[in-house]
Amino acid sequence: MADNTLVLTNVTKRFGGLVAVDDLSFTVKQGQIYGIIGPNGAGKTTVFNCITGIHPCEEGSINWCGEEIRLLSPHKIVQRGIVRTFQTIRLFSQMSVAENIMSGRHIKSSQGWWNAIVPTPGSKKDEKKNWQRVGELLDFFDLSDVTVNAAGSLPYGTQRRVEMARAMATEPKLLILDEPAAGLNDQETLGLIETIYKIKDLGVTILLIEHDMDLVMEVTEYLTVINFGKKIAEGTPDVIQKDPAVIEAYLGSEDDDE
């Protein structure tokens, strides 16, 4: 496979007797905006947890750039260029926006643990360089007005942007967004779409889960639909919208999950 391709093959994840992800396979190609949709409780977030190493799956294979990453711990997966955001925003809420974004620079920083005891000219330079990069990200995500504000005190939409800025600070190749539009109003959603395109223009591949169908149909290039952990359809948004299995999954099981 070519570079920067994520291939899931027959991934299965069980929690006790519950099969959360069942024999799922899909391929995300470089530069795509790839969507995963499905009713509540279909196992979408679990798929993300498997890819990012939070809940490693027992069966199947997750291949990234030709390397098996199924059993790697989360921080090693970030080092390989895959980073995620969370459905329920997980910021370092007491800390400032700038410090939150700086956390993404952690893996790019050349400082060792000993620099926490004795700083060297090199570590000071590295520190400065990374703060500078944080400044650029603050501008890119239009957050420079809230640089010093505590992340937890900001409106929901802004927190989402902070979380994306933090993820982008790691300079990922693949950005995974878990329901980025959840809890956003219409105007914030429009802003989000713009941001997603801006990130794509940087050459970052995007994989996202979303409930907001308008958003999914507009931004994604390719979709996989899952229900009860199984893939029920895949294709371009136009194809998916007409797929009878998808329509049934959405209409037939609207409220028997969660």
Add this chain to the structure above:
Amino acid sequence: MKKKQILLYTAFFLIMALLPLVANSKWLAVGTTFLIFSVVALSQDIVLGKAGMFNMGQALFFGLGAYTTAILNAKFNWPLLATMPLAILVPALFGILLAGPIIHLRGDYLLVTTIGFNIVFVQVLQNNLGGITGGPNGIFGVESLSLPGLADSPQTSAFYLSLIVLLITFVLMHNLEKSKAGRALHYLREDDLAAGAIGINTRVYKIFSFGLGAGMAGMAGTIYANQYSAVSPEAFDFVQSVLFFSIVIVGGSSIPGILLGVFLMFVLPEIFRDFATWRYFIFGIAMIMTMILRPRGLWPASFGNIPKELIRGDQNGR
């Protein structure tokens, strides 16, 4: 650092440096213990306040440092200051070794485990392991260092030595705060899942905080052995760990907060010694009130200490 902070710290050190001129030897001893406990409480802050791990065994590392100094000095005749590097390294190593297998435990589970370590440690000391810990009586005859020019007053020497060690500790805390590893600890406390998901090796940095905190507490151990010319097991038991734990919680995770905490928890009871047991009654109530009214401590940690050039316009933060 901001101007206000520099002023505050300079004032603190000036007052401390001048204290021997006005205090008698009893109060100088109280002052010395205040400085020593401040170093230990700051080391506890690295693990509890910054990394957010419930470690209730800090007295273990403090004691390990003190015993390392006492054994090397009283039994092997090493000069006191020469024992300090080992009094830092031995606890740091133990911190890393002990933390390794328990670091994945959370909150209350970790707390109980660290209490267990502390109890085992005191038992080992009391049972005179290897014939070098002196059993329940501990070790006597540790050298009292005299600093140049202060040969006639060992207490003043001990005081200034402790002040120097506290100054070193302040520098270390400052360096930590301005480094990648220091920030990583904050991220761990706030949300360790998110910290892992952003690329931080949570396990390594948790162990790092234990090692660093233990080393710092060990350094305080050396000056403790110097101050009392002796070490004994009960000075490092679990109740002492509870005290350090409470200092960080009541004071808040900041240098002024910790100093305030040590002052309230240690110096104030000395001042009100005349009120005998009542002081602890009032004290307990004060602790409860602090936690209800200021759950993050009297002087909580402040964030947003970021380079000025990142701040546009006139933002005031929160």
